[in-house]
Amino acid sequence: MRDELNAVGRKGFDYLIVGAGFAGSVLAERLAAGLGKRVLLVDRRPHIGGNAYDHYNDDGILVHRYGPHIFHTNAPRIVEYLSRFTEWRPYEHRVLAEVDGQQVPIPINLTTLNRLYGLDLDEAGAERFLASRAEPVADIRTSEDVVINQIGRELYEKFFRGYTRKQWGLDPSQLDKSVTSRVPTRTNADDRYFGDSFQMMPLHGYTRMFEKMLDHPNIKVMVNTDFKEIRDEVQYDHLVYCGPIDEYFGYCYGKLPYRSLRFQHETVDRERFQPVAVVNYPAEDVPYTRITEYKHLTGQQHHKTSLTYEYPSAEGDPYYPIPRPENAELYKRYQALADATPGVTFLGRLGTYRYYNMDQVVGQALALYKRIEEAEHPQAEVELEEPLARQAT
Numbered sequence: 001m002r003d004e005l006n007a008v009g010r011k012g013f014d015y016l017i018v019g020a021g022f023a024g025s026v027l028a029e030r031l032a033a034g035l036g037k038r039v040l041l042v043d044r045r046p047h048i049g050g051n052a053y054d055h056y057n058d059d060g061i062l063v064h065r066y067g068p069h070i071f072h073t074n075a076p077r078i079v080e081y082l083s084r085f086t087e088w089r090p091y092e093h094r095v096l097a098e099v100d101g102q103q104v105p106i107p108i109n110l111t112t113l114n115r116l117y118g119l120d121l122d123e124a125g126a127e128r129f130l131a132s133r134a135e136p137v138a139d140i141r142t143s144e145d146v147v148i149n150q151i152g153r154e155l156y157e158k159f160f161r162g163y164t165r166k167q168w169g170l171d172p173s174q175l176d177k178s179v180t181s182r183v184p185t186r187t188n189a190d191d192r193y194f195g196d197s198f199q200m201m202p203l204h205g206y207t208r209m210f211e212k213m214l215d216h217p218n219i220k221v222m223v224n225t226d227f228k229e230i231r232d233e234v235q236y237d238h239l240v241y242c243g244p245i246d247e248y249f250g251y252c253y254g255k256l257p258y259r260s261l262r263f264q265h266e267t268v269d270r271e272r273f274q275p276v277a278v279v280n281y282p283a284e285d286v287p288y289t290r291i292t293e294y295k296h297l298t299g300q301q302h303h304k305t306s307l308t309y310e311y312p313s314a315e316g317d318p319y320y321p322i323p324r325p326e327n328a329e330l331y332k333r334y335q336a337l338a339d340a341t342p343g344v345t346f347l348g349r350l351g352t353y354r355y356y357n358m359d360q361v362v363g364q365a366l367a368l369y370k371r372i373e374e375a376e377h378p379q380a381e382v383e384l385e386e387p388l389a390r391q392a393t
């Protein structure tokens with residue numbers, strides 16, 4: 001690797017980008033293809049794609065190494081952008097939750113209520129049912145408040161309390177309302193997990209899409225390469241850092257909490273394991289949160305099927321920033337330090353400590369690119385004009 005580094009180091013780069021996930025890869029592509037910049041993109045993992053990385057396992061089944069990744073967005077410009085690198089497979093995500101010995105739709109909908117309580121409600125009846133159970137909360141701040149306010153304590157305890165305690169190692173009352181607000185409640189029979197206008201999977205997988213994105217003569221990709229190993233070895237004008245911001249600054253204000261997961265991957269010798277791609281297990285005495293069966297996501301035909309169990313954990317790779325006020329405060333201190341550090345920009349879920357979905361990270365990278373482009377060509381027509389803040393998710 002030393003020789004390779006020397007070879008690239010001598011040339012020098014306009015940008016060193018750390019992290020080859022969505023944030024780093026989208027920015028690398030734009031800088032290279034849009035502005036002709038020379039980019040070195042490094043990742044300490046042995047592959048590109050970040051947490052969205054997928055691959056064919058030993059049995060030849062396409063699986064996601066870091067748990068199920070389903071693409072959904074309301075932003076046409078993000079679909080347009082990614083469509084330059086992939087075709088799509090239409091896919092609407094459906095999830096069941098195992099509650100009281102039954103597998104019922106989550107988000108809670110008309111079917112969930114009817115099955116769980118042996119009722120035959122219509123939409124208006126479901127609305128009345130939930131209204132009669134909801135316990136209005138005057139000041140909705142936490143992930144407990146938001147659910148209790150909508151559906152009441154019993155359903156909250158069945159579907160949200162245990163899952164959230166396992167997933168985050170915290171009670172919902174200790175988490176920002178934004179966390180459980182990701183899951184809506186419905187009174188119709190719509191059983192899709194997401195309500196977005198675009199829902200689909202990259203036809204040949206995420207990794208193939210990343211390969212196409214990064215296939216540019218101005219982009220040099222180095223995997224198995226930690227920023228720390230090369231920071232003094234290569235020449236570059238600007239650094240974009242998509243790893244954890246607290247790590248970059250040597251944890252000088254203390255560690256920013258991230259939640260991790262242990263993924264248990266297995267392949268079973270039967271064609272189908274479960275009726276939908278993901279089954280959630282909110283019960284606290286079940287140690288995992290959900291099981292994913294990938295063939296539902298990919299449409300792949302195979303006589304075996306591959307699964308991933310997710311076991312939440314405090315130790316391990318940082319997967320989830322933990323949204324709660326004290327963490328936001330700590331992040332703000334790092335952000336102020338970042339603002340006062342010239343030559344480096346932080347990007348992505350870990351770099352900006354935001355619980356972002358893939359499309360939001362793409363939007364964030366495109367917005368950064370737009371700022372760079374405008375700074376270089378103040379008069380240039382800008383292609384992407386929708387501010388990130390307006391991007392619905």
Ligand code: FAD
Binds near residue numbers: 022051066228242320
């Ligand atoms: P990452 O993908 O985390 O990439 C950061 C990269 O930086 C990593 O590869 C890391 O190895 C590298 N890195 C860090 N530090 C260094 C260093 N010092 N040197 C070199 N490299 C470094 N989003 C959706 O839209 N839909 C979903 O269904 C969905 N499901 C998810 C399921 C799980 C279990 C998880 C954890 C996330 C899910 N997401 C989903 C979110 C999605 O993974 C993220 O939005 C997206 O991958 C973030 O991209 P990123 O580039 O910011 O970060």
Ligand code: UDP
Binds near residue numbers: 106179180282
């Ligand atoms: N959640 C829950 N029960 C469920 C599904 C979700 O309590 O059956 C809560 C939980 O706190 C979870 C959050 O809602 O972390 C967001 O769920 P989502 O499926 O969006 O999580 P992700 O896919 O990001 O892990």
